Amino acid sequence: xxxxxxxxxxxxxxxxxxxxxxxxxxxxxxxxxxxxxxxxxxxxxxxxxxxxxxxxxxxxxxxxxxxxxxxxxxxxxxxxxxxxxxxxxxxxxxxxxxxxxxxxxxxxxxxxxxxxxxxxxxxxxxxxxxxxxxxxxxxxxxxxxxxxxxxxxxxxxxxxxxxxxxxxxxxxxxxxxxxxxxxxxxxxxxxxxxxxxxxxxxxxxxxxxxxxxxxxxxxxxxxxxxxxxxxxxxxxxxxxxxxxxxxxxxxxxxxxxxxxxxxxxxxxxxxxxxxxxxxxxxxxxxxxxxxxxxxxxxxxxxxxxxxxx
Amino acid sequence: xxxxxxxxxxxxxxxxxxxxxxxxxxxxxxxxxxxxxxxxxxxxxxxxxxxxxxxxxxxxxxxxxxxxxxxxxxxxxxxxxxxxxxxxxxxxxxxxxxxxxxxxxxxxxxxxxxxxxxxxxxxxxxxxxxxxxxxxxxxxxxxxxxxxxxxxxxxxxxxxxxxxxxxxxxxxxxxxxxxxxxx
Numbered sequence: 001x002x003x004x005x006x007x008x009x010x011x012x013x014x015x016x017x018x019x020x021x022x023x024x025x026x027x028x029x030x031x032x033x034x035x036x037x038x039x040x041x042x043x044x045x046x047x048x049x050x051x052x053x054x055x056x057x058x059x060x061x062x063x064x065x066x067x068x069x070x071x072x073x074x075x076x077x078x079x080x081x082x083x084x085x086x087x088x089x090x091x092x093x094x095x096x097x098x099x100x101x102x103x104x105x106x107x108x109x110x111x112x113x114x115x116x117x118x119x120x121x122x123x124x125x126x127x128x129x130x131x132x133x134x135x136x137x138x139x140x141x142x143x144x145x146x147x148x149x150x151x152x153x154x155x156x157x158x159x160x161x162x163x164x165x166x167x168x169x170x171x172x173x174x175x176x177x178x179x180x181x182x183x184x185x186x187x188x189x190x191x192x193x194x195x196x197x198x199x200x201x202x203x204x205x206x207x208x209x210x211x212x213x214x215x216x217x218x219x220x221x222x223x224x225x226x227x228x229x230x231x232x233x234x235x236x237x238x239x240x241x242x243x244x245x246x247x248x249x250x251x252x253x254x255x256x257x258x259x260x261x262x263x264x265x266x267x268x269x270x271x272x273x274x275x276x277x278x279x280x281x282x283x284x285x286x287x288x289x290x291x292x293x294x295x296x297x298x299x300x301x302x303x304x305x306x307x308x309x
Numbered sequence: 310x311x312x313x314x315x316x317x318x319x320x321x322x323x324x325x326x327x328x329x330x331x332x333x334x335x336x337x338x339x340x341x342x343x344x345x346x347x348x349x350x351x352x353x354x355x356x357x358x359x360x361x362x363x364x365x366x367x368x369x370x371x372x373x374x375x376x377x378x379x380x381x382x383x384x385x386x387x388x389x390x391x392x393x394x395x396x397x398x399x400x401x402x403x404x405x406x407x408x409x410x411x412x413x414x415x416x417x418x419x420x421x422x423x424x425x426x427x428x429x430x431x432x433x434x435x436x437x438x439x440x441x442x443x444x445x446x447x448x449x450x451x452x453x454x455x456x457x458x459x460x461x462x463x464x465x466x467x468x469x470x471x472x473x474x475x476x477x478x479x480x481x482x483x484x485x486x487x488x489x490x491x492x
Contacts, residue, residue: 003392003393004393026396029379030396032400037433037434041383041432042382042383042428043382043387047388298396301382301393305387305394
């Protein structure tokens with residue numbers, strides 16, 4: 001397959017293994033551009049992109065903006081708090097307005113699950129979901145897969161354990177869909193209260209004992225513990241969570257030497273992941289960040305590179 | 310659209326002789342290999358550049374910097390095509406600054422690929438000069454570009470196709486002219 005025949009990137013649930021492979025392969029070519037002295041190719045000259053972030057973001061936003069600059073597209077960024085949303089304008093109206101101004105692609109992060117699907121149906125511009133509620137964060141899933149693929153040379157038959165708050169995690173959902181399509185064996189681990197009620201649809205094994213889960217894992221992915229969830233009473237305290245489910249050198253003592261340690265960031269150091277591991281030799285957290293730019297360049301190219309019928 | 314074989318304009322031996330002659334011309338014009346670098350344009354420019362490298366080394370033993378250029382991201386027709394062409398990796402593992410870069414491609418036709426390749430190279434540094442070596446020049450330029458080294462001039466009409474086949478990629482070694490014949 002050579003082209004991505006879709007208008008939007010909304011989630012990995014609806015994407016095929018062939019499409020994911022194409023994106024990862026294109027990203028590999030894009031990464032070379034980031035290593036040049038002059039990090040810019042003229043490919044998307046004259047194409048306009050809008051970044052619409054209704055939730056705070058550092059990595060994802062910076063990464064999208066850099067990808068847009070490296071591809072020579074023109075981008076504007078609007079943060080939710082400074083937009084007309086606070087004046088009561090609907091999402092659809094906001095985007096229709098900028099579409100008239102010539103925007104061909106909208107990158108959106110929004111607290112409501114399904115918001116990017118709604119937007120994609122309402123406008124002609126391509127929509128890339130940069131995280132919608134608890135639903136999906138497809139570009140994070142893709143950059144995680146890219147990082148594993150680059151470090152391990154493959155995805156199929158790798159044992160990947162995702163640890164933590166699966167229930168509220170769009171990152172986990174995108175990885176669960178994507179990794180399984182690419183042939184990896186995925187498991188989840190963490191307290192039962194932080195597992196989604198619909199875990200069955202993913203068909204993955206759930207562990208409450210971390211040491212048992214990671215025993216012969218090729219990759220462990222720690223998720224950020226969202227402090228705001230504690231108020232809902234889903235786990236007693238940060239300290240207890242860290243003690244039972246946090247990753248540290250002792251807990252990973254009997255694991256594979258070449259196991260990859262991943263985290264989508266931002267890390268609560270000492271809670272879900274110890275500093276020693278986050279900065280240690282098995283950590284690929286920084287690879288993930290770099291992969292983010294390459295993957296997003298690939299997506300912009302694949303969505304905007306050709307003309308629309 | 311059917312393609313009809315019209316003529317074979319170069320065979321294996323002809324290709325070898327042409328590349329060997331180009332190698333000698335490169336050495337003569339650049340007074341040796343000291344500042345030379347070779348860059349092959351994907352796809353068929355790459356194996357051709359590898360061969361040139363071997364012939365150059367027959368003349369003079371010297372480690373010539375070698376690069377691979379994928380020009381997809383520099384094409385001028387991206388917004389006119391329905392499908393995005395597949396992007397492949399560019400690999401220029403050396404500093405171009407002050408090098409005499411020999412850009413290698415199989416066929417010189419409209420000149421648009423070479424234009425894109427020159428744009429790409431400028432992003433890597435400022436070479437002392439860029440020279441162009443092609444196996445076949447078939448004419449019909451759309452830009453003011455000419456080759457410095459030509460294996461063979463093959464006058465062709467626009468409804469013909471010049472097909473270069475190289476052992477490494479195509480399990481054959483020859484240059485053919487094919488005619489587009491209406492079915």
